[in-house]
Amino acid sequence: MRRSRPGREHAPTRPVPGGIDIIVLSHGHWDHTTGMDGLVGRLGRVNMPVLIHPEFWSRRRLAFPGRDPVEP
Known part of the structure; x- marks a missing residue:
């Protein structure tokens, strides 16, 4: 079983930028798209x-x- 580092148990999962080939947006909620510039x-x-x-x-x-x- 893999153990996480202290304080990282509830860290959000983040995509590996080099592994993304396409972005799919299924619906237009502002809170789902605000990080697009940074990504x-x-x-x-x-x-x-x-x-x-x-x-x-x-x-x-x-x-x-x-x-x-x-x-909204």
Whole structure:
């Protein structure tokens, strides 16, 4: 069994930049895409392929019972 270093038990998993060939965006949540500049910069790639779902740019709303829908 592999042991982790102290303080690293809950560290987030990070992709290995050299091992990424394509970026896939399944839906357009701002919190899923805010690190794209940094990731592409770390990769050092100019022509990184990006696959985007056809409705990626669709506007979405949050709806709560008894309230008007709001845009996130």
